Amino acid sequence: MIQLSGVTKIYPNGVRALNDVSLRIRKGEFIFLVGPSGAGKTTLMKLLYREEFPTKGQIIFGGKSLVRMRPREIPYLRRSIGMIFQDFRLLPQKTVYENVAFALEVIGASKREIRRAVPAVLEMVGLSDKAGVFPAHLSGGEQQRVCVARAIVNNPVLIIADEPTGNLDPETSWELMKLLDDINLHGTTIIMATHAWDIVNHMKKRVVELVDGRIVRDEEKGVYRHEA
């Protein structure tokens, strides 16, 4: 589904974030992106939703080249990708329901579609009873579940999660992982950057390790780090 070939990304300030990276992601996979801070995990994910543009190399997403994609096509690419961030990025002045509905509003969905889809995903993430609550009155785990609901509400083919458990305690992290695993089982591809070694080790998914902008390891049913 996604193919990166010889991708290099050098930022305008000269930082070489990715160096000749090639990676193939198949539909329905669950991939952990691991490695030290600054290894290029976030850059790699930004390239996938065209927040950044590769300096060299080619990226094919669903049969389309992201390198040759025109700016006005970018919104439609992003509608097929759900995004989850460490810092949630919820709108504080909107309720849980409105935050999730917002994802549909901005792509021009009808009121009826919104009324049908939003309660369903809130049910799925277990927040039906918090629909009218503002994000500030939710726990971290609940806020992250709102983000998950927002990410999946328009049925994306890919979910990109950048350290989604970074602000959560271990127990809530596990609940979130169960939720993501569930979504993955329904066929959605998931790429998740993380430092949570216990989660990676326990879930036995494909692990791609980046160090200094290069892929140093790529294994199925991998673990966080091989002890020397």
Place this chain on the structure above:
Amino acid sequence: MRLSTIAYYFREAFYSVLRNSWLSVASIGVVAVSLLILGSSLLVVMNANKIAENLESSVEISVFLQDETTPEDIKELEAALRSLPEVAELKFVSKQEALKEMQENFGEQGDILEGLEEKNPLPDTFRIKTQTVEQVVPLARELAAYPRVDQVRYGQGVVEKLLDLSRWVRTAGLVTMVLLAIAAVFLIATTIRLSVFARRKEIGIMKFLGATNWFVRFPFLLEGMFLGLAGALLAVVAVYYGYQSLVKNIQVSLPFMQLVTDHSLLVPMLEGLLVLGLALGALGSLISLRKFLNA
């Protein structure tokens, strides 16, 4: 486009106006003042043109005859004048008639002219209306050379002055209005920039959720257009009611001044002001959006 999306645009634009209420008021004010000046100078120009037209149609040539002109000479001259093709109307005013006319013009103060009947200083006069206004000047020159003609006068200078004034008002009004319009556009651009800045986090979220650039921009465009339209509306109301009360006052104090009251002339002008306000607002927001919302 869906109705709910349109409703969303308007809702967001409305909240933005309220959020930056002071800057919004300032933008509306500048638009209002610049369009007020434009509207007023347009009215002055319209009226000056109308008065000039009226004057042109009433321009006469007065041919003053020499003092010792005999009735025979006058008859001869009258026949000569009548034969000229340019002459549309010809009227002879004798010394006595001229004095009577003047006394009437003075009204209650007419008695200061008493006693002048004995030694009337006013000359016998021919009053001539030409077929067209353009003929006034050449004909007047020609008549000055006729025998027994003392002096030839015509009102052409007044007409020219009035047209000059109208041209001057038009230019001054246009320059002022252009300067103020530029100020209005930039003030609106600033307001929109603040709006964008206040909502940069929301805009970022919209973008990763897959909103198109136009979806993000439209509420801001609408906000700018609203500011422009609101300013224009104020200007139109002020121009309309201000002008109406002016017309009423002038009709009482200067009844011979005929002002433009024709709605088929006034309404298109007021509509034009509204459209212009809308355009200024749209231009202001587009300037801001080009800078701050590029892909």
